[in-house]
Amino acid sequence: MFALAHLSDPHLSPMPRPKLRELMGKRAVGYFNWRTNRGVHHSVDHLSTLVADMKERGFDHLAVTGDLVNLGLPDEYGLAKRFLESLGTGDRVSMVPGNHDAYVRGTALLHIDMWKDYIAGDEPAQKSGITGAAFPYLRRRGNLAIIGLSTAIPTAPFLATGKLGKTQLLAFEHMLKTMKEENRFRVVLIHHPPAGRHSPHEVLTDANAFRAIVARQGAELVLHGHKHKAMMQKIAGPEADVNVIGVPSASNPGSNPDRGGAYNIYRVGGKAGDWTCQLESYGFAPGGSSIAKLRNVKLI
Numbered sequence: 001m002f003a004l005a006h007l008s009d010p011h012l013s014p015m016p017r018p019k020l021r022e023l024m025g026k027r028a029v030g031y032f033n034w035r036t037n038r039g040v041h042h043s044v045d046h047l048s049t050l051v052a053d054m055k056e057r058g059f060d061h062l063a064v065t066g067d068l069v070n071l072g073l074p075d076e077y078g079l080a081k082r083f084l085e086s087l088g089t090g091d092r093v094s095m096v097p098g099n100h101d102a103y104v105r106g107t108a109l110l111h112i113d114m115w116k117d118y119i120a121g122d123e124p125a126q127k128s129g130i131t132g133a134a135f136p137y138l139r140r141r142g143n144l145a146i147i148g149l150s151t152a153i154p155t156a157p158f159l160a161t162g163k164l165g166k167t168q169l170l171a172f173e174h175m176l177k178t179m180k181e182e183n184r185f186r187v188v189l190i191h192h193p194p195a196g197r198h199s200p201h202e203v204l205t206d207a208n209a210f211r212a213i214v215a216r217q218g219a220e221l222v223l224h225g226h227k228h229k230a231m232m233q234k235i236a237g238p239e240a241d242v243n244v245i246g247v248p249s250a251s252n253p254g255s256n257p258d259r260g261g262a263y264n265i266y267r268v269g270g271k272a273g274d275w276t277c278q279l280e281s282y283g284f285a286p287g288g289s290s291i292a293k294l295r296n297v298k299l300i
């Protein structure tokens, strides 16, 4: 049995104090939003409690699906690197970036350099990449094939959309096909939800192309963040429906069963053609600061 943990959207704080010249354009809007609204929805204390619980429970591998930072300030990437290091080493933790990790053009690719240990694929060619070609990456862990996609692109103020692009989609389809031939349990990591209906300002613009690839090649599990909400959707695959699961923000201080800070653990067993996968969700118990089991669902 392989235990894959998943957390997302920590939106790490405290936010480093921005320099005045850094607060131009989109960052000015985002900073105002953080100070007046968003900041109170993310608690570093709750995040620490959740991470401590997850580590105590134990996992073989951890998936982190983006939005580690907030405004793309250079100092935020260092803070996020230390957070990743606190979760585990790069071979044990796989991350994909979210829209906040490529918030503005000037620092849009900084995460690829700063967090490279956590996005390096198994193939040597991908390890050296410090360009957009770092994605998709492929990591084999146990019977799993972990495929990491990037939807992180800088956008205009008030937009939180994502895009995969044709080059990445082409490589993604190839990976799904070859990993099926290797009889692996294929887990896809992506920040934006690739299924369901979403507001135009926060949508994955090429979600249709993603779903068409999954419909052709199949996958065993798709994990995402972005919506700060527990979500369970499906994409029709060639043989069976593919589970598409979203986890709330790990730093949300609330105890709402759908939106309160939580993490998931997937217990994967069996073999190709006969996989089993159990989802367990853990988050803050209503009215308390302790962690409780919120869900226990047999996915496959």
Ligand SMILES: [Fe+2]
Pocket: 067, 098, 099, 100, 160, 191, 225, 226, 227
């Ligand atoms: Fe996001």
